[in-house]
């Protein structure tokens with residue numbers, strides 16, 4: 468996606484501004500969206516990856532809106548492309564307060580305040596409610612903007628692609644529970660951390676759930692046909708996907724198998740030096 472197709476700054480609503488983290492890539496799409504929320508001294512949600520041009524872009528946008536600085540920073544989760552900009556922001560805005568849910572963290576840009584599910588954050592004309600949504604990352608918070616019935620979804624729902632469930636800290640069973648929790652909120656619009664605004668929030672959340680359920684059925688079917696290792700499963704299920712993306716697909720298949728194992732529906736037979744064999748129970 469080019470910058471003309473996806474502007475580096477935007478004002479999607481009266482209460483919400485967007486500044487791009489300028490870190491495009493295969494996993495980040497056009498880059499990480501950072502959002503400014505409030506009528507003045509806005510709250511900043513996420514900080515990008517720490518790209519040097521980000522802070523000048525943010526300052527320019529703040530100036531255009533007649534703002535002087537962000538009042539504080541809320542992070543969705545610990546991944547580098549969301550908190551990588553904290554240090555440079557603190558150099559520019561001394562004493563900037565940063566909050567996230569503290570959970571199994573190491574090497575955070577301290578000090579970082581702990582923020583928990585339901586601990587409401589008030590800004591200028593805005594109310595943000597943190598919603599604990601593990602699955603993509605175990606420390607993930609979405610933020611519900613009550614005034615717009617909108618949701619900042621971080622990496623739980625994305626504008627352009629599906630969410631990766633990393634093998635180390637992700638959990639598909641938790642992720643699906645998080646999606647169902649979001650469906651229970653009264654959500655209209657979604658502001659994702661990557662890609663454009665999603666107008667039909669509930670529709671997209673349902674699509675995400677259905678997409679995972681489809682993959683699960685494909686995996687169960689393949690296991691039934693004695694396709695038993697992750698590389699073989701990827702080859703069979705992701706026939707239409709470019710081989711460059713197969714490592715990502717392998718992560719997805721692994722997350723499904725781990726979920727099914729947690730549900731006692733499949734069994735892993737670990738082998739030394741070769742991929743595990745997975746079978747139906």
Ligand SMILES: [Zn+2]
Pocket residue numbers: 544546603604622
């Ligand atoms: Zn992430």
